[in-house]
Amino acid sequence: MKFKIKYIIILLLTLSFKVTLAQNDKVESMKVAFITKEVNLTTTEAQSFWPIYNEYNDKVKSLRKNFRANNDSKEDFANDKEAEDFLNAELKLKQNEVDLRKEYTEKFKKIIGVKKTAQLRKAEDKFLRIVINTAKGNGP
Amino acid sequence: MLSLNLGLSCSFYAQDSTKQKKIKEPKHFFNTTISLDYYGKPTIDLNLKGMNPAELAIGQHLKSYGVAQSNLSFYTPLATINKFNKDSSVNSNFHLLFTGNYIVLQPQFAGITDHTLVKYGLGIRAIYNTGKKSIFFFETSPFVTQDISYPSEGIIRLSGTLLWSFSPTNGFNFRLGATKSFMWGNRFYLPFIGIRIGRLDKVNFSLQFPRIASLNIPISNAVRFSVFTKPQGGVYNFSNYDTIYKINNDKANKTIHFGRYEVLTGLRLDVVPNKWLNFYLATGFSTGNYMAFYSNTYNKGNDLEYWDFFSTSPGNTYFINAGLTLRFGKTKSYYNNRNIYEAIDLNNTIDPGDNNVNPGNTNIPILKKKKPERVKPSEVQDLIDLNDF
Numbered sequence: 063m064k065f066k067i068k069y070i071i072i073l074l075l076t077l078s079f080k081v082t083l084a085q086n087d088k089v090e091s092m093k094v095a096f097i098t099k100e101v102n103l104t105t106t107e108a109q110s111f112w113p114i115y116n117e118y119n120d121k122v123k124s125l126r127k128n129f130r131a132n133n134d135s136k137e138d139f140a141n142d143k144e145a146e147d148f149l150n151a152e153l154k155l156k157q158n159e160v161d162l163r164k165e166y167t168e169k170f171k172k173i174i175g176v177k178k179t180a181q182l183r184k185a186e187d188k189f190l191r192i193v194i195n196t197a198k199g200n201g202p
Numbered sequence: 203m204l205s206l207n208l209g210l211s212c213s214f215y216a217q218d219s220t221k222q223k224k225i226k227e228p229k230h231f232f233n234t235t236i237s238l239d240y241y242g243k244p245t246i247d248l249n250l251k252g253m254n255p256a257e258l259a260i261g262q263h264l265k266s267y268g269v270a271q272s273n274l275s276f277y278t279p280l281a282t283i284n285k286f287n288k289d290s291s292v293n294s295n296f297h298l299l300f301t302g303n304y305i306v307l308q309p310q311f312a313g314i315t316d317h318t319l320v321k322y323g324l325g326i327r328a329i330y331n332t333g334k335k336s337i338f339f340f341e342t343s344p345f346v347t348q349d350i351s352y353p354s355e356g357i358i359r360l361s362g363t364l365l366w367s368f369s370p371t372n373g374f375n376f377r378l379g380a381t382k383s384f385m386w387g388n389r390f391y392l393p394f395i396g397i398r399i400g401r402l403d404k405v406n407f408s409l410q411f412p413r414i415a416s417l418n419i420p421i422s423n424a425v426r427f428s429v430f431t432k433p434q435g436g437v438y439n440f441s442n443y444d445t446i447y448k449i450n451n452d453k454a455n456k457t458i459h460f461g462r463y464e465v466l467t468g469l470r471l472d473v474v475p476n477k478w479l480n481f482y483l484a485t486g487f488s489t490g491n492y493m494a495f496y497s498n499t500y501n502k503g504n505d506l507e508y509w510d511f512f513s514t515s516p517g518n519t520y521f522i523n524a525g526l527t528l529r530f531g532k533t534k535s536y537y538n539n540r541n542i543y544e545a546i547d548l549n550n551t552i553d554p555g556d557n558n559v560n561p562g563n564t565n566i567p568i569l570k571k572k573k574p575e576r577v578k579p580s581e582v583q584d585l586i587d588l589n590d591f
Contacts, residue, residue, distance in 0.1 A: 088570065091423070094537040095569035105371055109540055113293035113333070114286075116535035120227060127225040169290040 090119075093189050100185035101178055110173045118166040122159065129155045230279035231542050232297060232549065233478075233529035237561040239273040241434065243464065243488045243521040245310045248514055260446055260495070260512045265313035267493060267516045269462070271434075275303040275554040277327070287333075294333035297545065301325040301343065303555025307438055309460065309493075314444035319460065321347045321438060325554055331541045339365040339379070339548045343555055352441035354457040355498075359384065359437070361556035365394055367548055372401050372540055377410065377548075384437040385558045386412065387461035387492050388507050396551075402543045403568050410551055413558055423568045426472040430484075434558050435463025437508070440495065447497055447511060457498050459508060465490035466521055472562045477529065480564040484523040491516040527561040537567060 103111055129151065139145040170179040245268030250261045283296040307319040323345025330338045342362040348354060365379030377396030384390070392412050400406025400418075409415045416430035440446075440460035447458045468486015494513035501508050536542035543566050553559050 090535075091537065091567050092570045092572070095571045098538065098569065099571070108372075108538060109334070110291050110293070112538035112540075113536075113542070114290060116537055116539060117293070120535050124225060124227045128223070131223045131225050172289055173291050 096189045097185045101181045107174045114169050121162055125155060125158050228532040228534045230282045231534050231536055232279045233531055233533055234278040236276045236528045237525060239525035239559045241271045241523045243269050243519045246517050246519050248516055257512050263313050264311040268310035270308045273305045273557055273559050277301040277554055292333040295331050297329040299327045301327060301554030305557055317349055317351045317440060319349050319438040321345055323555055329545050331545055335369050337367040337541060337544050341552060345555060347439045349439050349441040352443040354439050354441040357439050363552050367544055369544055374399060383556050385435050385556055386433055387435045387463035402547055402566050413551060420568050424474050428470045430470060431467040432558055433463045433465050437461045446495055459496040462493040464488040472564055474564045479528055481526045482562055487518055488521040489518045
């Protein structure tokens, strides 16, 4: 057993030096922490709010990922039709985002009330400003 | 609104054109997870004092006792039903998971030949989150145990747990239920009583009888630390090749049963390099050690606790436990979704296969409160838009 234990310890120590610490979802987790602090939700409100908010975020992400998957690979447009399709797709993305926001704003209002829903929007904007300023500071 | 996900892609907001790619939305809240675990404690001479003559003969025959155990287990979500109230104010969900487990146990006795005991099985678990304060959990794991070193019968056994989990606040949870388990070295029907003080993503103390008591200290998403005490054991088929059981040593007694448990008390460190991988190292003391042999024929028709013909309490030793957990695929977001955190904790506390090998709660995110210092485009592209600049 001592033989096996020695190799397990060596393997784990090697792994622990080689890996970089968790980076994924870093900004997402900061955003949630930021909103939690800014919008002072009660335990009951939080219990209903976060599942719906996560659902909204998943849908927004899905919209944007779909758009990128279909449009990011094109460096140039072969003809006017392709360019027109791109513009329509982009407008549709924006429209879908607005529709989603409308739909979920109503849901948030039912759960946390109008005032806290407005606070949520302000908190989201505030967080985006922080991210944008950070990105500007570290940009190429 | 009710949505049922059974492995088919459904993207509600995809582009119009049929030519266009559709990105699959995550369907489940649980990742497919594979866990590898190694556990060992050194060989120690058996204490023969106070044994009756029959037990003394067996004790002298066995001489010493140690354990080496390797475990492979997995769970994967089969179906998730997500349901919203008409006014969208409550999100309840039902999760069906498929589980599996293969464990190799090598009890080490200096006086007899080496035996490799295996236990393998598949199971099903169902978790219903009411979306309010309650979660219901059910799992059943039929499994086969066999001594693969020598001819012996494989015997099918069944373990299972039924639980109600209630969280009146984020920082307090209790659980009530019942479990049929072999991890205390025998076949027991036990009540399940659990209590947790503290949030799952913060420092918390959890007592989950009969499985584990732990003080959990999440340092960050990447490093988690815990102090724990828990039993580890099981009941395995054991070939009577070495004539441990001498009465009627005929065909019917070629297989006997070996039961054992240890109470492990120690420290555990989980390192989480990314959300798809974590590994852990635990060490401490193995106390309250127990091992026993049960006759197959004598226990025929006995549906409750096995009667032993030999049992002993080997001395205390140290133990070492190391493991690796791999998670696959993407899940729906569950930040701050306390009920999903509870469901994840339940799923991790009750491991596939009734071995009390816990993959750890590393899939519960610890929120970072500090402001971002360096952001990569890939991390923020779903959060911001060019027009935001």
